[in-house]
Amino acid sequence: MWQLYAVALTAGVCTVFFDVSYQSFLPALLKQEELLDGNGKLGVTQSFAQLAGPGLGGGLVGAFGAAGAMSADAVSYAISVVSLVGIRYREPAPQPTDGRAAGRRSLRAEIAEGLRFVVGDPILRKVVACTGTANLFSSMAGAVEIIFLIRVLHVRPAGTGLLFALAAVGGVAGGVLSGRIARWLGSARVIWFSILVFGLPQFLPALAEPGWRVALVPIGFATAFFAGVVYNVAQISYRQAICPPRLMGRMNAAVRWIVWGTMPLGALIGGALGTAIGVRPTLWIGLIGSWAAGFWVYFSPLRRMRDVPQAQEPEPTAALA
Numbered sequence: 001m002w003q004l005y006a007v008a009l010t011a012g013v014c015t016v017f018f019d020v021s022y023q024s025f026l027p028a029l030l031k032q033e034e035l036l037d038g039n040g041k042l043g044v045t046q047s048f049a050q051l052a053g054p055g056l057g058g059g060l061v062g063a064f065g066a067a068g069a070m071s072a073d074a075v076s077y078a079i080s081v082v083s084l085v086g087i088r089y090r091e092p093a094p095q096p097t098d099g100r101a102a103g104r105r106s107l108r109a110e111i112a113e114g115l116r117f118v119v120g121d122p123i124l125r126k127v128v129a130c131t132g133t134a135n136l137f138s139s140m141a142g143a144v145e146i147i148f149l150i151r152v153l154h155v156r157p158a159g160t161g162l163l164f165a166l167a168a169v170g171g172v173a174g175g176v177l178s179g180r181i182a183r184w185l186g187s188a189r190v191i192w193f194s195i196l197v198f199g200l201p202q203f204l205p206a207l208a209e210p211g212w213r214v215a216l217v218p219i220g221f222a223t224a225f226f227a228g229v230v231y232n233v234a235q236i237s238y239r240q241a242i243c244p245p246r247l248m249g250r251m252n253a254a255v256r257w258i259v260w261g262t263m264p265l266g267a268l269i270g271g272a273l274g275t276a277i278g279v280r281p282t283l284w285i286g287l288i289g290s291w292a293a294g295f296w297v298y299f300s301p302l303r304r305m306r307d308v309p310q311a312q313e314p315e316p317t318a319a320l321a
Contacts, residue, residue, distance in 0.1 A: 020252045026039070028245070040179045113250060122300065133296060134293035136265060139264070139265075142266075142270065153209070155214060181194075192303065202224035202287055205221060206287055
């Protein structure tokens with residue numbers, strides 16, 4: 001078991017490194033006007049993996065056993081590495097512009113600079129607050145979703161996987177349509193519109209009852225997946241467009257640290273509330289809070305903008321002493 005714990009911990013840490021790295025590398029591969037399309041395609045692949053992965057994993061366990069399924073998962077990581085090695089482009093190393101090109105800065109100074117950029121930008125600050133709040137409340141809802149389905153709606157355990165697979169279809173649709181929607185609404189306006197308008201039907205699962213009204217669950221979850229993917233594609237593209245290249249990695253790392261940090265707290269609160277006030281009220285609180293997080297970006301300069309401003313001019317590099 002300790003070996004499994006070590007593998008899970010290592011995979012989790014490497015996943016965070018990968019997530020920050022690919023979001024920082026994409027702007028080096030694509031022009032600003034291509035970022036929405038590129039992030040949308042990445043969203044499609046992620047949602048499709050969430051749709052097909054559980055079913056494929058179950059089939060592999062049935063055919064080859066749990067150990068065989070985990071071996072296949074390891075092979076998939078190897079294929080991913082080969083795919084990344086096949087990218088021929090090598091980005092130039094960004095040069096510092098603060099006169100410290102000859103010396104090496106401390107890790108604390110690097111982290112502080114990334115946090116200052118995130119907190120100091122009035123729009124980015126609201127985007128991070130929105131994402132972090134939405135993750136907090138959605139994690140609260142997620143902590144009781146399975147219990148709600150099985151104990152309240154009396155869905156068979158095998159049926160829960162099917163419901164979540166149907167919901168993932170919304171994420172695939174969001175990735176496919178995100179670029180088109182952003183061009184129609186505006187690449188800045190779609191950030192708040194996706195949550196407050198597209199995400200409004202996410203309340204439907206809390207209205208579900210045993211019987212035919214169970215269908216409200218996949219409809220509501222699919223809507224939430226759709227709105228979430230459209231929002232993520234838009235806000236990630238915005239972050240990539242307005243951030244100077246030399247700060248891209250630190251900005252993405254700071255954002256991830258904040259918005260993912262709320263998730264375990266939300267799960268803990270959701271479990272405690274589910275015990276104290278019941279599963280359905282906790283689900284209502286999580287869904288309402290996740291939707292209302294959109295007001296962070298609605299009451300920001302984004303509400304008066306249609307499109308993301310053009311990227312800043314490249315910064316001059318400091319001369320070596």
